[in-house]
Amino acid sequence: MFLEIDQLSKSFGGLQALDRVSFEVQMGAIQALIGPNGAGKTTCFNLISGVLPPSAGSIRLMGQEISGLPPHQIARLGLARTFQNIQLFGGMTVLENVLVGQHIHLHGGLVATLCNLPDIRRQEQRAKTFVRELLDFVGLADKETWSADSLAYGEQRRLEIARALALQPRLLLLDEPAAGMNPRETEDLMALIAAIQERDITVLLIEHDMNLVMNISKRIVVFDQGRVIAQGPPRAIRQNPQVIEAYLGKEEDEDDV
Amino acid sequence: MLLQQILNGLTAGSVYALIALGYTMIYGILGLINFAQGELYMAGAFATVLLLTAYKVNFFVAFFFGMGVAAVLGVILERIAFRPLRGGHPLVPLISAIGASIFLQSLALLLFGPADRSFPIQFEFAALEIAGVSVSTLQLAIFGAALFFMALLVAFVKYTKFGKAIMATALDQDTARLMGINVDRMIAITFFIGSALSGAAGIMMAIYYNTTYPRMGLLPGLKAFSAAVLGGVGNIPGAIVGGLLLGVAENLGAGYLSSGYKDAVAFAILIIVLLVRPKGLLGGRSH
Numbered sequence: 001m002f003l004e005i006d007q008l009s010k011s012f013g014g015l016q017a018l019d020r021v022s023f024e025v026q027m028g029a030i031q032a033l034i035g036p037n038g039a040g041k042t043t044c045f046n047l048i049s050g051v052l053p054p055s056a057g058s059i060r061l062m063g064q065e066i067s068g069l070p071p072h073q074i075a076r077l078g079l080a081r082t083f084q085n086i087q088l089f090g091g092m093t094v095l096e097n098v099l100v101g102q103h104i105h106l107h108g109g110l111v112a113t114l115c116n117l118p119d120i121r122r123q124e125q126r127a128k129t130f131v132r133e134l135l136d137f138v139g140l141a142d143k144e145t146w147s148a149d150s151l152a153y154g155e156q157r158r159l160e161i162a163r164a165l166a167l168q169p170r171l172l173l174l175d176e177p178a179a180g181m182n183p184r185e186t187e188d189l190m191a192l193i194a195a196i197q198e199r200d201i202t203v204l205l206i207e208h209d210m211n212l213v214m215n216i217s218k219r220i221v222v223f224d225q226g227r228v229i230a231q232g233p234p235r236a237i238r239q240n241p242q243v244i245e246a247y248l249g250k251e252e253d254e255d256d257v
Numbered sequence: 258m259l260l261q262q263i264l265n266g267l268t269a270g271s272v273y274a275l276i277a278l279g280y281t282m283i284y285g286i287l288g289l290i291n292f293a294q295g296e297l298y299m300a301g302a303f304a305t306v307l308l309l310t311a312y313k314v315n316f317f318v319a320f321f322f323g324m325g326v327a328a329v330l331g332v333i334l335e336r337i338a339f340r341p342l343r344g345g346h347p348l349v350p351l352i353s354a355i356g357a358s359i360f361l362q363s364l365a366l367l368l369f370g371p372a373d374r375s376f377p378i379q380f381e382f383a384a385l386e387i388a389g390v391s392v393s394t395l396q397l398a399i400f401g402a403a404l405f406f407m408a409l410l411v412a413f414v415k416y417t418k419f420g421k422a423i424m425a426t427a428l429d430q431d432t433a434r435l436m437g438i439n440v441d442r443m444i445a446i447t448f449f450i451g452s453a454l455s456g457a458a459g460i461m462m463a464i465y466y467n468t469t470y471p472r473m474g475l476l477p478g479l480k481a482f483s484a485a486v487l488g489g490v491g492n493i494p495g496a497i498v499g500g501l502l503l504g505v506a507e508n509l510g511a512g513y514l515s516s517g518y519k520d521a522v523a524f525a526i527l528i529i530v531l532l533v534r535p536k537g538l539l540g541g542r543s544h
């Protein structure tokens with residue numbers, strides 16, 4: 001199995017944020033994590049990407065145990081992510097932001113770099129070419145010299161995706177990629193995620209936009225109060241009474257208010 | 258007279274700028290004012306002077322040796338005086354930096370004694386007359402070398418993967434980690450480079466004033482700190498502009514008021530900047 005989450009738990013003091021969560025992700029799939037706010041989805045992402053150490057349980061990426069590894073090592077094993085609250089490098093240009101994502105693919109030590117050896121220059125050039133292709137892929141090719149924080153909101157989200165893709169990951173975690181997007185932008189995003197899958201990248205995403213989730217996910221894992229309460233293909237999830245009660249039911253309540 | 262003072266000021270200022278770059282880079286990445294920067298300056302000078310005294314090596318070999326010693330000392334300093342304290346109250350590493358500064362000064366005093374050492378190589382420097390201003394080729398060499406190192410640093414930060422990774426780490430450590438960047442390594446590299454520049458500054462001043470002694474880093478260190486604040490701490494072009502301006506200002510002060518006011522001018526600028534424009538001329542980074 002490509003990604004195996006087994007009995008994963010995380011507690012913050014007395015709060016059990018994740019309670020023995022288990023699920024798997026198939027290679028090449030698009031899979032979604034859904035559930036009400038505070039259900040533990042982002043905590044789960046933080047454990048997988050190494051931002052937080054788990055309290056218990058295991059995470060295996062392509063057979064290798066990654067729980068407890070520091071984030072920069074997990075990134076080198078082929079994992080990249082975006083954030084619920086956009087976290088671009090504000091003082092840098094669009095191009096520079098994505099170039100930072102290429103960091104692990106540029107080889108050569110400090111001395112070789114200081115000597116500006118031809119091989120280092122060639123690598124930097126190759127990285128730039130690749131990064132420009134990625135900017136074109138997400139539709140930001142004409143804005144490479146812009147400062148990252150001067151982009152429109154939807155563009156910042158796409159820039160974060162481009163930066164994550166620059167790591168050339170095998171697994172991409174997208175944390176609410178459609179948040180704050182209008183329906184038109186969400187349509188474009190769905191096409192983008194499908195195109196990412198065609199690059200042989202497995203996608204695991206957290207999303208509240210049910211239209212997006214139901215349309216593009218092969219499987220859905222439903223979180224509620226730190227537990228997985230259901231998982232399966234979209235059709236089964238839509239009809240699962242527990243899910244309707246925990247998740248869709250709650251949304252109706254919100255609509256009433 | 259005016260041109261003469263400006264020229265003298267640019268020479269001293271370019272050296273302040275080199276030290277200020279160390280302050281500003283380290284502040285940028287860690288939010289820490291490394292008050293031991295002046296001691297790295299002293300260490301570079303001592304390493305070069307001692308090597309040249311003991312062995313007949315080429316001057317440039319000794320110069321890079323001095324830079325290397327300062328750089329390695331900076332990395333060791335980060336490892337033992339700052340890294341274990343990371344994540345605590347911001348005043349804690351600051352106190353540790355002051356402690357490291359006193360420790361290194363005392364250590365130099367113990368190992369090398371309080372006496373001034375003259376620079377082992379006597380260079381023949383010509384005095385040129387350009388537009389009524391007398392310029393020594395030594396001043397030109399120092400100014401040129403300082404500009405060269407500054408250009409090298411700016412290019413390193415702007416165009417290499419390490420530069421971008423250091424910038425990314427300074428802007429957002431957590432996100433940088435998720436980009437596969439080894440943050441500890443980037444901090445070590447920052448200390449390495451910032452300390453090497455301070456070491457270079459120390460060697461150049463050891464030649465300029467023809468003296469090397471354990472407390473030589475104290476005043477230049479504090480002035481370079483003022484220069485970094487003047488330009489905006491955390492801002493690389495700011496450190497360069499701040500250093501050059503401070504050097505010119507204190508030499509004008511010395512020339513037009515009294516040479517006794519030279520140091521006072523530097524610190525008066527520090528106080529005025531902190532009162533009027535705490536972010537510095539080019540805007541610093543907050544931590």
